[in-house]
Amino acid sequence: MNRDKTFAGIPVENAVYDNSKIVLIPVPYDGTSTYGKGADKGPAAILAAANNMELYDIETNSEVYLQGVFLAPSIDESSSPEKMVNAVEAEVDKYLSEDKFVTILGGEHSVSIGSIRSFNKKYDDLTVLQLDAHSDLRPSYEGSKYNHACAMHEASYMTNLVQVGIRSMDSIEIQYLREENLFTSYEIRSNEYWQEDVLNCLRENVYITIDLDAFDPSIMPSTGTPEPGGLLWDETLRLLKKVFSNSNVVGFDIVELAPKEGFSAPDFMAAKLYYKLLSYKFNL
Numbered sequence: 001m002n003r004d005k006t007f008a009g010i011p012v013e014n015a016v017y018d019n020s021k022i023v024l025i026p027v028p029y030d031g032t033s034t035y036g037k038g039a040d041k042g043p044a045a046i047l048a049a050a051n052n053m054e055l056y057d058i059e060t061n062s063e064v065y066l067q068g069v070f071l072a073p074s075i076d077e078s079s080s081p082e083k084m085v086n087a088v089e090a091e092v093d094k095y096l097s098e099d100k101f102v103t104i105l106g107g108e109h110s111v112s113i114g115s116i117r118s119f120n121k122k123y124d125d126l127t128v129l130q131l132d133a134h135s136d137l138r139p140s141y142e143g144s145k146y147n148h149a150c151a152m153h154e155a156s157y158m159t160n161l162v163q164v165g166i167r168s169m170d171s172i173e174i175q176y177l178r179e180e181n182l183f184t185s186y187e188i189r190s191n192e193y194w195q196e197d198v199l200n201c202l203r204e205n206v207y208i209t210i211d212l213d214a215f216d217p218s219i220m221p222s223t224g225t226p227e228p229g230g231l232l233w234d235e236t237l238r239l240l241k242k243v244f245s246n247s248n249v250v251g252f253d254i255v256e257l258a259p260k261e262g263f264s265a266p267d268f269m270a271a272k273l274y275y276k277l278l279s280y281k282f283n284l
Contacts, residue, residue, distance in 0.1 A: 007024055007069045014068050015070060017070045022067055024274075025091060027106050029075075030107065031080075032144060037224065038259060039255070041258070042107060042255070042256065042257035043105040046257060047105075047271075052268070057275065057283070064281075075111075089115070092115050092118035093118045105253070109148045109151040110146050113155075116128055116154070125204065126203070126250075128160070129164065131210045131214040131231065135166050135177065138153060152209075163177075163182050164183045165185055165231050167186065183198055199247075206243060210255070213226055215269075216230035222258050222266035
């Protein structure tokens, strides 16, 4: 291993598996997206941006890479959505069995199905905190229950699903919503206490899944299905910092970056978000 093969170019001693508390799994899968393509290029773009990121975090006064970040081999299974989901589940199972803090970079949102399955097996009474523009609750779409539009359907009845930033859905999804755990972008703008209300919905163990289209397209245009009226950077970090301070965050994924050639700001924002979440996990 050399430094150009490590996360963010960190020293090799902070990137070998045995020395690492954190595992990062890239899943460059984009097999079911239905509008803008390119999420398969998201992990590579985020990792490239991370190579140009400062490793000292001002807010937490920390260098979280010192906890060790192992960049795992990417999961390249793409023969079918189901096989991809099963491959992700098996890989996450392996690392969780060795008590690593497991994180994923997608890829489209369907990669989260396998990850959530694995975390749900390990942790009792799991909350899945979804930041997303779309509810992703269809039981199936275009012939598959592993479509990106179905990414949260299984979680809706297998876990305590809490949804934040939602502003687009099909009417068929209404029956699968938990109204008390739903925080649409419209409600967020009319409730100054929305973050505290989100925290009240969480249970002890929390898995976070962030579809980057949760953010407003003005700051995150590089997604397959951008929606106006999204979350902004500072308010999102305030929420996430509170979640890490008040709950046991057991893992997370960041998905749906569809990078645009010659436009690196969204890639860097996703890399910064990834590193910020690690900083919250290990330094709050």
